[in-house]
Amino acid sequence: MSKKPRVKVPKQAKAGELIQLKTLMSHVMETGNRKDSKTGKLIPRQIINKFVCKFNGKEVMSAELQPAIAANPYIAFYAKATESGTFDFEWTEDGGEVIKASGEITVS
Amino acid sequence: MSTKSTKTAVLERRQVLKGVGFGALALAGTGLASREALATPEKATEYLAKMTGGAASKEGRVTVKLPEIAENGRTVPITISIDSPMTDNDYVKSVFVVAEGNPSPEVISFTMSPAMGKAEVSTRMRLGKTQNVRAAAIMSDGSVFTGTKQVKVTIGGCGG
Amino acid sequence: MKYTKYVASAAGLLGLGALLVACSPAEPKLESGYDFATPETQAMQDDDFSNPGFMWVDIGAEEWATVDGEAGKSCESCHGDLSTMKGVTTSYPKYNADDKKMRALQHQINNCRTEQMKAKAWKWESDQMLGMSAIIKNQSKGMPLNVSIKGEAAPFYEKGKEFYFQRRGTLDMACKHCHIDYPGVKIRAEVLSNGLPNGFPTYRLKWQKLGSLHRRFRGCNSNIRAEPYERGSEEYTNLELFLTHRANGVAVESPSVRK
Numbered sequence: 001m002s003k004k005p006r007v008k009v010p011k012q013a014k015a016g017e018l019i020q021l022k023t024l025m026s027h028v029m030e031t032g033n034r035k036d037s038k039t040g041k042l043i044p045r046q047i048i049n050k051f052v053c054k055f056n057g058k059e060v061m062s063a064e065l066q067p068a069i070a071a072n073p074y075i076a077f078y079a080k081a082t083e084s085g086t087f088d089f090e091w092t093e094d095g096g097e098v099i100k101a102s103g104e105i106t107v108s
Numbered sequence: 109m110s111t112k113s114t115k116t117a118v119l120e121r122r123q124v125l126k127g128v129g130f131g132a133l134a135l136a137g138t139g140l141a142s143r144e145a146l147a148t149p150e151k152a153t154e155y156l157a158k159m160t161g162g163a164a165s166k167e168g169r170v171t172v173k174l175p176e177i178a179e180n181g182r183t184v185p186i187t188i189s190i191d192s193p194m195t196d197n198d199y200v201k202s203v204f205v206v207a208e209g210n211p212s213p214e215v216i217s218f219t220m221s222p223a224m225g226k227a228e229v230s231t232r233m234r235l236g237k238t239q240n241v242r243a244a245a246i247m248s249d250g251s252v253f254t255g256t257k258q259v260k261v262t263i264g265g266c267g268g
Numbered sequence: 269m270k271y272t273k274y275v276a277s278a279a280g281l282l283g284l285g286a287l288l289v290a291c292s293p294a295e296p297k298l299e300s301g302y303d304f305a306t307p308e309t310q311a312m313q314d315d316d317f318s319n320p321g322f323m324w325v326d327i328g329a330e331e332w333a334t335v336d337g338e339a340g341k342s343c344e345s346c347h348g349d350l351s352t353m354k355g356v357t358t359s360y361p362k363y364n365a366d367d368k369k370m371r372a373l374q375h376q377i378n379n380c381r382t383e384q385m386k387a388k389a390w391k392w393e394s395d396q397m398l399g400m401s402a403i404i405k406n407q408s409k410g411m412p413l414n415v416s417i418k419g420e421a422a423p424f425y426e427k428g429k430e431f432y433f434q435r436r437g438t439l440d441m442a443c444k445h446c447h448i449d450y451p452g453v454k455i456r457a458e459v460l461s462n463g464l465p466n467g468f469p470t471y472r473l474k475w476q477k478l479g480s481l482h483r484r485f486r487g488c489n490s491n492i493r494a495e496p497y498e499r500g501s502e503e504y505t506n507l508e509l510f511l512t513h514r515a516n517g518v519a520v521e522s523p524s525v526r527k
Contacts, residue, residue, distance in 0.1 A: 006326065008317045018225045026323045028476070031234075033211060060223045063231075066214040068207060070183040070232040071476035072320045080194075080225030175308040179527030183473035185308050262457035 007089055009103025013081035021053065022076040025091050025099070031067035048073055050092040056085040081107045149240070152206040152213040156244045156254070159204045159217070163252045170245050170255030172205075181235040181261040189228035190245045190253070194220075200227040201246045209239030235261045300518055301526055304452070304461040309473070313525035321402060321471040321523025324395060324478045328403030331396050337387025343400075346384065353407040358520060361509045363420040370424045370505050373401050374480070392499040398478045402469050405522035412519055413466055415512045428510030431503060437494025443507075446488075458527070463488075464515040465508060467524025478523060481508060 008022040025048060032045025045067060052062040060079050079087070084107045091099045156165075173187040192200045199222045205215040215233055227245075235241075238261050244254045302310060313319050332350055335342045347353070361370040371379070377400055378389040390397040417425035432443045446455065447463030454460070468481040475483075482504045486496035497503045 004323065004326070006317070006323060022317050024318070024320060024323065031211075055223060058223065059219075060221055061229070062219045063229075064217045066212070066216060068210050068212075068215040068234050070234050072232075072323065074230070074232045074318060074320070076230040076318070078224050078226040078228060080223060082223075175306055177306060179306050179309055180473035182476055185312065 005089065005091065005099060005101040007087075007101045007103050009087050009105055011104070012106050012108065015081060015083070015107050017081045018078055019081050019105070020076060020078055021087060021103075022074070023051070023053075023089055023101075024072060024074050025051075026072050027091075027093070029065075029067065029069060029071045029073065033067070046094050048091045048093055050090075051075055052090045052092075053077070053079075054088045054090075055079060056083070057088075060087075081105065083107050147206075147208060147210050147213040149208045152208045152242060155206055155213045156204055156242065160244055160246055160252045163246075163250065165244060165252035165254050167254055167256075169253040170203075170243050172241055172243050172255045172257040174241060174257045174259040177260045177262060178235055179262060181237070183232050184235050184259065184261075185230065186233050186241065187228065187230040188218075188243045188255075189226075192227045192245075192247065194222050194225055194227055196222050197248065199224075199248045201248055203227075203229070203243055203245045205233075205241065205243045207233070207235060207239060207241050210234070210236050215241070235259060237261055298462045298464060298515060298518060300464060300466055300521060300524075301461040302467065302521060302524065304459050305526065309525055309527060313521070319471065319523065319525055321469070321478050321525065324399040324469070325403045325406060325523060327395055327399030328401075329399075331400055332403065337381065337385035339384065339386045341385050343380065346380075350403065350407060353404045355408050355411055357405045358408050358411050358414045359416065361415065361424075361505055361512065363424070365420075369502060370421065370509055372482075372500070372505050372508055373404060374500060375505070377401065377404075393480055393483060398469050398480065401480070402478060402523045405469075405520060408520045409522065410519050412517045413512055413515050415509060415516060417509065417513050421509065424506045425509055425513060427503075428506035428508070431507045432510050437489070437492035439492040439494075441492045443488065462515075463511070464518055465511050466515050466518045467521040467526065469522060470524045470526050472526050474527065481511075 004026045006024045010019045013019050027048050028046070029048065030043055030046040032042065034043050035041065036043050047065060047067055047069070049065055050062065051065065051073070053060045061077055063075060065073060084105060086102050086104055088102045089100065093099070169191040171189045173189070174184060178184040186205075188203060188205060190200045190203065192198065194200065200220045202220065203218045205217065206213040207215050216231060218229055220227060233241075238259065240256050240258050242254060242256045244252055246252050302313065305313075316322055329350070332343045335345070357373050360373045360376070362376075363369070364371045367375075374392055374397055377397065381387045382389050390400075415421075435442045443463065446460050450460050451462045452459065465481050468484070469478045470484070471478050480499060482499035485504050485507060486499070489496040
């Protein structure tokens with residue numbers, strides 16, 4: 001299975017409310033330290049190295065991931081609800097491929 | 109507790125009597141165990157010093173939450189929280205997480221903003237063995253705070 | 269983790285010197301592997317979002333509605349909403365008169381694929397099969413396992429039971445030696461559980477992915493240096509029947525999270 005994200009954004013919140021955002025990205029996070037049991041060769045590193053969350057275009061939080069992050073990287077954090085809009089999430093894989101997901105919130 | 113360890117001993121002795129100890133059960137690594145030299149507390153300190161620009165750091169305000177005992181080092185939940193109001197003029201700018209006993213110390217780093225409202229992040233990490241995990245936070249005024257947590261790692265021995 | 273009482277029971281067995289009884293004497297009430305897990309692992313399972321097994325449940329949901337094969341059908345075309353699968357898997361493995369043997373859920377799914385949809389069978393450990401079996405079993409989450417070993421199923425149950433109590437491998441051990449005699453006891457770093465099937469497919473922290481019960485059987489066989497059987501083999505399907513019957517009454521947790 002490869003590279004499919006799950007994100008959880010509350011559908012509604014009150015202005016000023018603290019909301020929790022959760023993300024789970026399916027990825028093996030190959031460390032680059034493992035050997036192929038058949039060939040004895042090192043399996044090249046292939047990880048998600050960057051994660052960015054933006055709200056209505058403005059960065060809320062970003063992270064740089066290392067091979068020490070477990071397979072299927074899970075990142076949960078908070079944001080303060082200010083107005084209705086869209087949370088955009090982006091994961092960047094070694095090699096430059098970008099995987100995206102988003103979630104809408106209505107703030108009253 | 110003592111009853112438990114006695115029983116463990118009994119179980120193992122029975123196997124030894126048969127000529128094969130449980131030690132023979134394959135203990136798989138975490139995928140981090142490698143040919144590389146392991147990180148050391150010094151290397152972790154060095155890395156954090158580099159990331160924080162050598163600023164003097166103080167213990168405190170940073171809490172690293174990890175299980176007392178990690179059942180399997182391949183997926184260990186970790187939460188880092190920093191005591192900060194997260195307002196426009198007083199917030200956490202960045203956080204660096206290091207593991208003292210992994211092949212290399214870096215685990216993950218975060219760039220934060222006041223839009224978070226609360227300086228707390230959770231993720232799941234890999235741990236090669238029992239060790240300390242440390243986090244350093246750089247505040248918006250340039251001050252640096254750190255927190256540490258020790259975690260015991262038991263590695264699974266059954267099921268391929 | 270609550271294993272003190274099991275330690276007591278293991279001690280009792282030892283005291284009797286009954287190291288290899290063909291049939292277990294009155295066992296304590298069986299508990300799910302969940303009850304032996306650390307609070308952190310339990311928490312990971314408890315939240316449907318942070319439970320990584322649900323990444324495969326998502327795959328199952330997608331496949332359920334996907335048309336595949338020459339008949340031009342999806343599972344949904346015949347079965348309707350997934351909720352029609354509620355309670356179905358608690359009685360699996362189930363005897364099938366056409367096959368004249370037991371069908372695990374995966375056999376039934378592949379039978380629908382090849383016979384009803386004229387589509388290709390899925391591999392046992394493929395993401396699609398793991399996802400489909402996870403989402404179908406998840407419909408019965410919280411319901412007690414309830415397989416029948418009467419009638420046609422009886423001889424298969426006997427075979428599964430024989431397997432469970434049979435010593436094998438270089439370490440010359442049977443499943444029973446670990447999972448009946450020593451639940452709650454540590455074997456090296458790991459606490460043994462009753463070894464029940466109620467959480468499968470399970471997301472193992474060690475595997476870093478979802479895996480089938482038969483994959484676990486292979487692991488437990490290999491660890492005692494015994495030759496593992498194929499996933500989906502008659503041997504493992506009969507063993508699954510025995511094990512599920514042993515776990516009758518224990519609630520379904522699929523997809524669970526285990527160390």
